[in-house]
Amino acid sequence: MTDKTDFKRTLDAYQAARGRFRVLDVPDTQYLMVDGHGDPNTAPAFTAAVETLYPVAYKLKFASKRDLGRDYVVPPLEGLWWAEDMASFTAARDKSRWDWTLMIMVPEWIDQDMFAAAVEEAGARNRPSRLDDTRLETLSEGRCVQTLHVGSFDDEAEVLARLHHEFVPGNGLRMAGRHHEIYLSDFRRVAPEKQRTILRQPVTIAAATSA
Structure with a gap:
């Protein structure tokens, strides 16, 4: 019987x-x-993306256990979020302007x-609607701040x-990539006040300013 790796741990x-x-420092991750x-909350494409990622993720898990002996x-589900005006995430909180990439680590x-x-295999029966939009890609984030x-x-x-206006500039850093969320709780089943989410922001060293 193979050991089962839990990457959250x-x-x-x-x-x-x-x-x-x-x-x-976050390593390159698939x-x-x-x-x-x-x-x-309202975009049908969001629900469709969730309902597409999980079937593929589980097919890969089973194939890994069956063919490679690695279970x-x-x-957890993760997401990259961005907008032309990043105030959409803080002061304005205008969700209709958000772009996103939903992800599951492989x-x-x-x-x-x-x-x-x-x-x-995932498309053989009850084909998920966004299956053709799904890809396997490596994300390179490097130095990050998270909480x-x-x-x-x-x-x-x-x-x-x-994070954006105090910690990052206060520590000689600047934001360098897309806002990243890791959903440790299943938001479809856990009450909002109990949801646990890692908030991550890629950063780089801020350029020095001349006196």
């Missing part, structure tokens, strides 16, 4: 503490990805051939404002 990138901003736009817990030993086979948020997504704005 074994990878440092899935560790975060409430009320603390932590700087860490993900299943589906892109979209608009309010996640693992399917990692172990590094999964290759494109296994992905293609999983997509084909754990406990509560509803709408209560993130204050935490993000402190």
Whole structure:
């Protein structure tokens, strides 16, 4: 019987503490990805993306266990979020202007051939509507700042404002990539006030200004 890896426990990138901003270096990571736009609460494409990613993720898990003898817990849903005006995430909180990429992490030993086979298998019956939009891609984030948020997504704005406008510039950094969320709780089943979400922001060293 093979051991089952739980990446939430074994990878440092899935560790975060409430009320603390932590700087860490995130290694290049493979993900299943589906892109979209608009309010996640009302955009049909958002629900369709979730309902597409999970079948493919589980097909890959089963193939890994069956063919490679390497079993693992399917990692949590994640999302990249951005907009032309980043105030849409803090002061304005205008969800209709958001772009997003939903993702599920895939172990590094999964290759494109296994992905293609999983997509084909997932589409054999009850084909997910966004299956043709799904891709396997490596995300390179590098240096990041992250924290754990406990509560509803709408209560993130204050935490993000402190991250963007206080911690990042206060530590000689600047934002360098897309806002990243890791949903440790299943938001379809957990009450909003109990949801646990890692909030991550890629950063780089701010350029020095001349006196």
